[in-house]
Amino acid sequence: MEEYFKPQPIKRPFLSKGVIILLILAANGIVWSILRFGFGLGAVTNLNNQFPWGIWIGIDVAAGVALAAGGFTTSALVHIFYREDFHVLVRPAIMTAMLGYTFVAIGVMFDLGRYYNIWHVPIMGNSNSVLFEVGICVMTYLGTLYIEFFPIVTERFIGRVHLKGVLKFLNKPIDQFLRFMDSFLGKTMFFFIILGVVLSCLHQSSLGTLMLIAGNKVHPLWQTPVSPLLFLLSAFAVGFPMVIMESLTASRSLGLKPEMDVLRKLARFVGPLLGIYLAFKLGDMVIRGTYVYLNEINLQTVMWVIEMLFGVIIPVRMFFWDKVLQSRSLLYFASLLVIFGVFINRLNVFVIAYKPPYILEQYWPSFGEISITVGLISIEILLYRALVMIFPVISVPLKGVSAKAKYAIRGVIQ
Amino acid sequence: MSQTRRSFLKAISVASLTAISPKKSHATPKNVLSDDRFGVLVDTTVCIGCRQCEYACKVEHGMEAGNLDDYQDRSVFQTMRRPDHTALTVVNAYKADNPEQQETTVKVQCMHCDHPACVSACIVGAFTKQENGAVIWDESRCIGCRYCMVACPFQVPAFEYHKAIEPKILKCDFCYDRRTSKGKMPACVEICPTEALTFGKRYELIQVAHERIRKQPERYIDHVFGEHEVAGTSWLYLAGQDFLKLDFPDVGTDPAPGATEPIQHAIFKFFVPPVALYALLGGIMWLGKQTREEEE
Numbered sequence: 058m059e060e061y062f063k064p065q066p067i068k069r070p071f072l073s074k075g076v077i078i079l080l081i082l083a084a085n086g087i088v089w090s091i092l093r094f095g096f097g098l099g100a101v102t103n104l105n106n107q108f109p110w111g112i113w114i115g116i117d118v119a120a121g122v123a124l125a126a127g128g129f130t131t132s133a134l135v136h137i138f139y140r141e142d143f144h145v146l147v148r149p150a151i152m153t154a155m156l157g158y159t160f161v162a163i164g165v166m167f168d169l170g171r172y173y174n175i176w177h178v179p180i181m182g183n184s185n186s187v188l189f190e191v192g193i194c195v196m197t198y199l200g201t202l203y204i205e206f207f208p209i210v211t212e213r214f215i216g217r218v219h220l221k222g223v224l225k226f227l228n229k230p231i232d233q234f235l236r237f238m239d240s241f242l243g244k245t246m247f248f249f250i251i252l253g254v255v256l257s258c259l260h261q262s263s264l265g266t267l268m269l270i271a272g273n274k275v276h277p278l279w280q281t282p283v284s285p286l287l288f289l290l291s292a293f294a295v296g297f298p299m300v301i302m303e304s305l306t307a308s309r310s311l312g313l314k315p316e317m318d319v320l321r322k323l324a325r326f327v328g329p330l331l332g333i334y335l336a337f338k339l340g341d342m343v344i345r346g347t348y349v350y351l352n353e354i355n356l357q358t359v360m361w362v363i364e365m366l367f368g369v370i371i372p373v374r375m376f377f378w379d380k381v382l383q384s385r386s387l388l389y390f391a392s393l394l395v396i397f398g399v400f401i402n403r404l405n406v407f408v409i410a411y412k413p414p415y416i417l418e419q420y421w422p423s424f425g426e427i428s429i430t431v432g433l434i435s436i437e438i439l440l441y442r443a444l445v446m447i448f449p450v451i452s453v454p455l456k457g458v459s460a461k462a463k464y465a466i467r468g469v470i471q
Numbered sequence: 472m473s474q475t476r477r478s479f480l481k482a483i484s485v486a487s488l489t490a491i492s493p494k495k496s497h498a499t500p501k502n503v504l505s506d507d508r509f510g511v512l513v514d515t516t517v518c519i520g521c522r523q524c525e526y527a528c529k530v531e532h533g534m535e536a537g538n539l540d541d542y543q544d545r546s547v548f549q550t551m552r553r554p555d556h557t558a559l560t561v562v563n564a565y566k567a568d569n570p571e572q573q574e575t576t577v578k579v580q581c582m583h584c585d586h587p588a589c590v591s592a593c594i595v596g597a598f599t600k601q602e603n604g605a606v607i608w609d610e611s612r613c614i615g616c617r618y619c620m621v622a623c624p625f626q627v628p629a630f631e632y633h634k635a636i637e638p639k640i641l642k643c644d645f646c647y648d649r650r651t652s653k654g655k656m657p658a659c660v661e662i663c664p665t666e667a668l669t670f671g672k673r674y675e676l677i678q679v680a681h682e683r684i685r686k687q688p689e690r691y692i693d694h695v696f697g698e699h700e701v702a703g704t705s706w707l708y709l710a711g712q713d714f715l716k717l718d719f720p721d722v723g724t725d726p727a728p729g730a731t732e733p734i735q736h737a738i739f740k741f742f743v744p745p746v747a748l749y750a751l752l753g754g755i756m757w758l759g760k761q762t763r764e765e766e767e
Contacts, residue, residue, distance in 0.1 A: 099632030106555055106629045109617035137752050139759035170615020170630060170638040174595075181612050183596035187731050188618050192594060251752045255745055263735075270592050270622040270731045272722070282730050413626050414720040415553050 062145050062452035066213070067311050067445050075310065076442065079435040086432010089425045093167060101425035107413045108420035110168075115407035117164030117430055120400045121157055122195065122264055123292050127303070128154020128202065129257035130296030134326075136250045145319055145452040148209060149307070150300050152450050153441065155202040160437050162199060167429060187266045194260035201253045204242065209448050211239040261292040268406055276357045276410035277347050283337065284406070290334040295399040297323050297330070298372075298392035305389045307451060310442075314454070321382050324392075328376035331395060335369050360401065360409045368398015504585055508604035509651055510673035510697075510705040511660055512680055513578055515717070516690055518667035520545065520562055520576030524659035528560045528580075531646055531658035551718065554580060555629040559643045560659060568712050575710065577717050578659070578668070580643035581606060581627045582697060583705035586726035592622035597640075603652060604673060604705040605645035613640060624701055624722045645705070673705055680709055702726040 093101040104111050131150035134140050166172040179196070182189045218232045242249075265288025268275050281287070301320050308315040342348055351358050375381045375391040382388060408420075422430075445451050522542040529536035534557065548564035560580035567575055583606045590598040590606065597612035598619060608619075608628075615638055620628045631638040646657040656670035669676060680695040696714050697704040701722050710717055 095635060097631075097633050097635040097638065100635075102632075104632060106553065106620065107626065109620035109630065133752070137756045137759070139756075139763060168616075170617065171613060172615070174612075174614040177595045177612055177614055181595040183593055185591050185728075185732055185735065186594045186596075186618070187735055188592065188594040188616065190735065247753075247756060251749055251756065254752055255749045258748060259745055266731055266734055267618075268621070269734070270588055270727075270729055272588075272624055272727070272729050274621075274624075274626075282734070285734060411621075415551065415626055415718070417551070417553060 062316075063455045064145075064148050064209075064449035064452045065455075066447055066449055067313070067451055067453075069311055069446065071442065071446065073310075076439065079439050082435040083432050083439065086429050086435065089428040089432070090167070092425065093429065098168075098170060101423065101429070103420055103423040103426065105418050105420065107416050107418065108411065110407060110411070111420060112404070112408060112422045112426055112430055113164055113168040115404045116400070117167070117433060118161050119264060119267075119407050120403040121161040121164060122261065123288070123295055123399050123403055124299055124396060125154045125157030125161070126257065126261065126292040126296040127299035128157075128296075129254050130293060131300055132205070132250055133254045136247075137254065143319060143323060145316060146300050146304065146323065148450045148452075149303060149445075151202065151205050152209075152444060152448075153299070153303055155199075155206050156437050156440055156444075158195065158199045158202055160433055161195065164430075164433060167433075187263055187270065191260050191263045191267065194256045194263065198253060198256040198260065201249050201256065204249050205246070205253060207238060208242055208246070209450060211235045211242075213448050215239060257292070258289060262286065262289040264288050265406075268411075271411065274411060274413055275406070276350070276412060277345070278342075278350055278357060278361045279406045279410040281341050281345060281347075283341050287334070287337060287341070290330075290337055291399050291402060294327065294331040294334045295395055297327050298395040301327075301388060301392040302396060305385065305392075307441075307445065311445070311451070313451065315385060316452070317385060320388065324376060324382050324388055327392075327395065328373060331369060331373045331376065335373055338365070338369065357405075357409060357412075360405050364398060364401045364405055367394055368401055369395075372398065502586065502590070502600050503602045504600075505602045505604075506674065508602065508673050508705065509645075509670065510583070510604055510676050510707055511657065512669040512671070512676040512707045512709065514667050514669070514683070514709045515575050515577050516709065516711045517665050518562070518576045518578065519665055520548065520564055520574075521664060522547075522562050523662045523664060524578055524668070525558060525560055525562060527658040527662035528643075529558065531649070532559060532644075534558070548574070548576075553629075554627060554642065556631045556639070556641045559641060563718065565712075565717050568716075575712065575717060577708075577710075580659075580706070581645075582625050582701075583643075583645055584624075584701050584727050585703035585705070586701065586728060588622035588624060588701075588727035588729075589619035589628060591728035591732055592618045594618060601647060601652070603645075603647075605647040605651055606705075607644045607647045608640050608642065610637075610639060615640075622727070624720060624727045626720075673707075676707055680707055683709060699724045 089101055098104055102111060102113075127150045131143065131146050135143050135147050166175065169175065178189065178192050182193065184190075215232065215235050218228050218235070220228050220231075262285035265284040265286070268280070269282065269284060271280075273280070301324060304320055305315055307313070351361070372391050372394040375387070375394070380387065381391050523539065526536055526539050526542050528534075545564075548562075551563050552558075552561040554561055560578055562576050562578050564574045564576045567573060583604055585600070587598065587600055587606045590600050594616055595612045595614055597609045598606060599609065600606050615630070617628075617630055617640075619640060620626075620630065628640050628642045630640055645651050646655075649655075650657055660668040660670040669679065671679075677695060677698055680698070684691045684693055684695075691709055691711055692713060694710075694714065696708040696710070696719055697706055702724060708714070708719070715721060
């Protein structure tokens with residue numbers, strides 16, 4: 058009898074050795090967060106007038122947005138290009154993107170000097186500002202991701218709302234609301250799916266436009282007018298490796314069998330996508346003649362070589378190699394390299410390449426900055442674990458289920 | 472049924488368009504460049520480094536200014552200083568080309584660009600270029616993202632990193648509120664004892680500057696910094712030696728916002744590219760669904 062997969066809440070104890078470490082890191086981050094909001098950015102960070110943006114923008118926001126690209130690439134592949142063989146991957150991808158963007162938004166709040174004025178953005182926005190475009194798209198996309206996730210909530214709780222005590226009277230209205238949303242989203246989900254992909258393309262590329270305004274403050278190895286295109290291409294390339302890495306990590310940590318067949322098929326897209334990115338990156342370099350900068354040895358050139366060699370060139374070769382696609386650990390490693398490459402690229406563009414004309418004090422992230430970044434990532438992973446235990450996100454093999462019902466997301470495939 | 476549906480969609484699109492358009496024109500700062508806009512000409516060959524401009528600026532802006540006598544201390548010139556949250560203008564000293572000559576002192580503050588990068592960058596339009604030339608910051612809008620600091624080619628805006636609530640972006644405001652908006656000269660110009668600073672209409676100052684160079688070519692290099700740099704700034708500088716040696720940044724003559732506005736506007740002109748992408752993806756999705764249904 059054939060095996061079918063169905064998304065189900067994973068039943069496992071929440072605590073594990075890894076979880077305890079994450080809890081400690083999260084607690085440390087929270088302590089530093091209190092200091093940041095209590096005493097200002099200067100008390101916790103090494104940011105100064107020469108280096109206004111540090112790792113909170115470079116890692117928490119810029120790299121965070123890029124690494125959440127698995128959501129829109131997977132949903133485009135499955136829902137727009139109708140590759141249903143990848144359907145099992147959509148829910149985890151959407152959920153990770155939702156978590157990722159939520160933490161991008163939280164990361165921004167940490168970095169903003171007047172975070173409580175964030176509501177000024179939609180009503181006072183300056184349409185000449187690239188940051189405004191990025192901000193609006195990220196906000197709208199975050200909302201779209203919650204909508205895309207909502208059918209999973211309705212699936213989990215329709216007919217299962219059992220509040221007790223004084224809240225008992227809410228059971229019926231909540232259930233009715235869930236049923237209404239379920240049927241409403243069932244009819245309109247296509248709209249949000251396309252919207253999510255369009256918004257992603259817009260802000261992924263605009264993220265690459267952000268530093269263009271800094272002109273020659275950004276090292277010429279990264280300062281290029283095609284930066285928006287490079288950012289978009291690298292987002293395309295990193296989406297599937299993120300999905301592969303998450304799927305393999307989750308199956309190991311939750312004691313499930315990895316869906317190697319699906320992941321292997323998905324991995325076949327990565328080589329060409331990453332290859333296109335590499336071609337544009339090198340083509341841009343040749344056209345602008347920036348290879349001359351590689352004659353010098355300094356932090357920027359070393360970081361550029363690390364980014365390109367380990368983050369792009371080696372993984373391109375690996376993803377075109379059958380042996381890598383067959384092996385679980387090699388596939389995992391190759392995916393990690395792509396993720397590392399895009400992560401380092403965002404860090405390079407936003408932090409390493411930034412060289413202000415007057416440096417009185419060099420920027421190096423403080424312990425507090427690193428603590429908060431690590432803390433936020435830890436909380437994100439803990440939430441991932443909690444959500445897959447509460448909601449039917451990860452697909453597990455089931456016997457005796459009809460093919461029609463296999464892993465239908467309500468509202469998309471009827 | 473379809474009739475009502477179409478008119479409903481029509482109504483929605485008209486409503487949303489009218490809702491967006493006036494808001495947009497209000498939010499995006501307009502760049503009004505009056506021909507009569509003001510500027511200041513800084514003649515560094517006349518400046519004696521008395522730093523009274525620093526004092527006057529602090530007094531004018533209600534900052535801790537201390538004693539005027541303390542500003543005679545020239546030991547501060549040993550290290551380069553930059554404007555920050557305690558001083559909107561600072562004077563730095565540089566060795567002259569000829570060792571027998573006196574050192575050159577250079578006052579630094581916001582250049583009040585004609586096409587300011589900060590105005591273009593600011594996410595909420597907190598920066599504006601005023602008709603009289605001043606580039607000013609609006610505290611009531613700012614969200615503290617510090618993108619203006621990333622954007623500024625002269626690295627001028629400073630931020631109050633040690634305030635948890637209401638930290639300000641600080642930079643020279645051309646004494647806009649109490650002086651230049653009423654046609655009066657900025658505090659630093661008023662106090663300058665050697666007339667190293669000249670306040671006036673920008674186009675007149677450019678004429679004055681070139682006149683001075685013509686009359687004393689041995690005193691000046693033939694370059695008015697700010698006349699063409701980043702497509703023009705309200706503050707203009709004369710010097711006796713190369714500006715790069717005086718730590719002026721090499722910024723070129725293109726407007727400071729550079730390539731971002733054209734790229735931005737190409738993507739968002741009438742929302743054509745995003746809408747086209749939406750339509751394309753929608754079409755692919757619809758076709759896929761048709762084929763699927765046929766197969767079944």
